[in-house]
Amino acid sequence: MNIVETRGLCKQYGQAMRVKQLNLSVPEGAVYGFLGPNGAGKSTTLKMVLGLAKPTAGEITVFGKHVNPHNRIAILKQVGSLIESPSYYGHLTGEENLRIVQTLRGAPEKDIQEVLSIVRLDGQKGKQVAHYSLGMKQRLGLAAALLGFPKLLILDEPTNGLDPAGIQEMRELICSLPGQFGMTVLVSSHLLSEIDQMADHVGIIREGELVFQDTLAALHARSRHHLALRTTDNGEAARLLGESRIPCTLEEGYLILPLLTDADAAKLSRFLAAHRVDLLRMEERQKSLEDIFLELTGKAASL
Amino acid sequence: MKLLRLEFYKCRRRRITLICAGILAAQLLWFGAYLTRQDPEDLAQGWMLMLYNLALVDAILLPVGTAAVASRNCEIEHKGAALKLLETAITPGRLYGAKLAWGALVLLALVAVRTILFTALGVWMDFPGGVPWGRMGVFTLISWAVSMMLYALQQGLSLRFANQAVALVCGIFGSFVGLMSMLFPVWVQRCAPWGYYGLLSLTRMNWDEATRITDFYWRWPEPVDVVLLCLWAAVFLTVGRTLFVRKEV
Numbered sequence: 436m437n438i439v440e441t442r443g444l445c446k447q448y449g450q451a452m453r454v455k456q457l458n459l460s461v462p463e464g465a466v467y468g469f470l471g472p473n474g475a476g477k478s479t480t481l482k483m484v485l486g487l488a489k490p491t492a493g494e495i496t497v498f499g500k501h502v503n504p505h506n507r508i509a510i511l512k513q514v515g516s517l518i519e520s521p522s523y524y525g526h527l528t529g530e531e532n533l534r535i536v537q538t539l540r541g542a543p544e545k546d547i548q549e550v551l552s553i554v555r556l557d558g559q560k561g562k563q564v565a566h567y568s569l570g571m572k573q574r575l576g577l578a579a580a581l582l583g584f585p586k587l588l589i590l591d592e593p594t595n596g597l598d599p600a601g602i603q604e605m606r607e608l609i610c611s612l613p614g615q616f617g618m619t620v621l622v623s624s625h626l627l628s629e630i631d632q633m634a635d636h637v638g639i640i641r642e643g644e645l646v647f648q649d650t651l652a653a654l655h656a657r658s659r660h661h662l663a664l665r666t667t668d669n670g671e672a673a674r675l676l677g678e679s680r681i682p683c684t685l686e687e688g689y690l691i692l693p694l695l696t697d698a699d700a701a702k703l704s705r706f707l708a709a710h711r712v713d714l715l716r717m718e719e720r721q722k723s724l725e726d727i728f729l730e731l732t733g734k735a736a737s738l
Numbered sequence: 739m740k741l742l743r744l745e746f747y748k749c750r751r752r753r754i755t756l757i758c759a760g761i762l763a764a765q766l767l768w769f770g771a772y773l774t775r776q777d778p779e780d781l782a783q784g785w786m787l788m789l790y791n792l793a794l795v796d797a798i799l800l801p802v803g804t805a806a807v808a809s810r811n812c813e814i815e816h817k818g819a820a821l822k823l824l825e826t827a828i829t830p831g832r833l834y835g836a837k838l839a840w841g842a843l844v845l846l847a848l849v850a851v852r853t854i855l856f857t858a859l860g861v862w863m864d865f866p867g868g869v870p871w872g873r874m875g876v877f878t879l880i881s882w883a884v885s886m887m888l889y890a891l892q893q894g895l896s897l898r899f900a901n902q903a904v905a906l907v908c909g910i911f912g913s914f915v916g917l918m919s920m921l922f923p924v925w926v927q928r929c930a931p932w933g934y935y936g937l938l939s940l941t942r943m944n945w946d947e948a949t950r951i952t953d954f955y956w957r958w959p960e961p962v963d964v965v966l967l968c969l970w971a972a973v974f975l976t977v978g979r980t981l982f983v984r985k986e987v
Contacts, residue, residue, distance in 0.1 A: 485826050488986045511826045522823035524814050526751045535744055539827040564818070579823065 436499065438463045438587050438619040439484060444493035446479050446643075453479050455643040457493070461621050461636070464613050468634030468651070469623040472732055476643040477623040478519055481591050484621075485516055498586070512540065515585040517593055521576025525565030529556055529575050532564055533582060542583030550578040553608070569596035577605070588612060590622040594629060606633050627728045641732040658722045662700070663689040665716040672712045679706070694719065741828065741836035742843075745811065749840070752810045758848045761803045765852060766859075768795045773863070784865025786941045786954035788856060789877050793939035797916035800885050801932045805892045805909020807844055811837060812896035812905075821987040830983045834897070838975070841889045846882055853878040873956065877940050880959065884934045887971035888912065891931065894978020898985070928963065931970045937963050 439461035446454040454476045461467040471477050482488040484495055486507040495502045497510050523532050533547045551557040554574040559567070564575060573596050580588055590609070594602045610633055612618040624630050630637060630651075637654050639647040647654065664683075666672040669690055676683045676690070681703075683690045695703060704714050769791050773781075780787065815821050824833055853874055861869060895905040912932035919926060919933030927933035938959040945952045 482986070487822060487825055508827065508829060514826065516823070516826055518822050520819055522820045523818040524748060524820060525818055526814065527748070531747070531750070535748065536823065536827070538740060538744055539824070 436463050437461055440496040442494045445491045447491040453643050457645050459638055463619055465636045466620045466634045467636045468630030469638050470630045471640035473625050475640045477640055478591050481518060481589055513586045515580035516589040517576040517580045518591045521572045523564045523572055523575060528561050528563055530560040533579060536579045536582050540583045546582050550581045554578045570598060570601045573597055584616050588618050588620045592623055609633050627724055631724060639731050646731045657727050658724055660694045660719060660721045662692040662694055663718045663720050665689050667713040672707055675710055742839050745836050745840035748814060749811055754810055757806050761799055762852055764799055765795050782866055783954045785860060785870050788860055790941040790943060790954055793935050796881055797935040798913050801888055801912030801916050802909040804885050804889045805906050808841060808889055808892035809896045809902045809905050813902050816900040825987055834979050834982050837893060842886055845885045849878050849881045873940050880938045887967055890971055890974035890978060894974060897982050928966055934967050
């Protein structure tokens with residue numbers, strides 16, 4: 436079952452279409468990494484799922500229920516969220532901030548101490564949040580999202596502002612949530628490496644469009660080894676390979692083939708030479724996840 | 739009730755009491771300074787004189803006072819981007835209502851304490867004719883109602899604009915307009931929301947040009963002014979709430 440589903444979700448600001456026909460499917464119990472460069476529409480999408488922004492078109496289903504203004508709050512009782520920067524009252528202490536969220540969500544009072552200890556803020560709970568570092572505020576935001584231990588956690592760039600150790604801690608915590616509390620986590624990031632280490636499902640968004648959605652394993656499968664050939668006549672070589680039922684594509688002056696055994700590679704070079712097509716280069720290549728991400732998003736800036 | 743309690747909880751350490759105490763102190767100082775300039779025979783109309791002055795000082799202090807109180811309550815939502823979190827747990831309409839109810843209670847406490855203080859002052863000064871309890875009660879209600887109408891305006895501004903200077907400048911402008919409008923004909927006062935403290939005042943002053951003697955007399959507010967006050971309040975409330983509810987966070 437999908438915990439979150441969107442169908443044809445669109446959001447327009449002025450003349451700009453920020454989210455276009457988005458069909459998101461977040462399976463239950465998954466850590467779903469929502470990946471895309473800055474400004475791709477990740478936060479806007481997550482805000483629409485939470486009802487903080489109104490979709491221009493499309494449907495949103497959470498826990499199998501179609502979300503509308505009348506049932507939104509009831510559905511969101513089972514959803515914790517941290518969108519963009521953490522929300523807090525600077526003049527109140529960390530504990531007082533959590534008490535407000537706990538009261539609003541109707542969560543048990545004991546959850547406050549529990550979530551404070553999960554995010555390791557129990558030693559700082561009496562300090563005014565205005566005096567917290569950005570990393571501590573981020574952890575407080577996560578603690579607030581965890582109150583009531585909701586079924587779904589929506590985290591928008593949760594590692595922003597954290598130091599390397601904090602990022603590592605946050606990753607470990609997010610990865611542990613499905614197993615420990617049975618939560619589904621929808622987490623966004625513009626960092627491929629981060630999603631690679633946290634998620635088991637991935638959605639990649641580019642300029643408001645979902646360009647990839649599958650398991651992380653399926654994304655990794657795209658990075659398998661392949662052969663790249665350059666010949667004196669690539670067109671003729673492609674025709675000959677096609678006749679021999681060897682799939683190939685032409686990319687930037689190279690013919691891209693599946694990886695062959697040594698014996699098959701030797702046979703191929705003889706076969707081409709016999710047809711007066713000389714082999715100039717034969718390279719074994721592997722696409723990195725970054726290459727695939729760049730191919731899909733067409734952007735390098737945020738990497 | 740839960741949301742209203744939370745509003746009070748959120749306003750801990752926001753020095754709301756200090757702001758209210760400041761307003762009361764300024765009113766006491768104003769009236770105290772005024773009394774020192776009066777002859778004993780002027781104090782024969784002490785209660786009328788008090789309510790006349792309070793309406794005047796309300797027109798100066800309460801527009802900026804309500805702006806400050808509304809701003810202290812609404813600013814906290816902008817400062818820590820709290821609306822993103824709150825609006826996943828409650829509808830913006832209910833939040834708006836809770837904030838308005840909080841403002842209503844704070845302002846009610848302010849004007850009630852003010853009435854108690856000034857009544858005690860009148861008794862202590864031995865103003866003749868006994869305490870006009872009914873008029874003191876009605877005056878308290880009028881001060882609160884006009885302040886609430888202005889609070890609806892100020893809350894709308896404070897929630898709409900993250901920069902609280904907009905709301906505070908409006909309050910300062912209101913204090914100026916409130917005072918100045920008393921010098922203009924009634925229809926001009928009716929057009930200025932801040933002028934209703936004077937418009938609904940329970941006392942009026944007569945000044946005899948020949949004898950150069952002033953005396954005060956009781957009056958009741960015109961029903962049309964009460965209706966207009968409600969209309970202003972309804973407009974501020976509806977517009978402010980609609981803008982807040984429609985705003986995406």
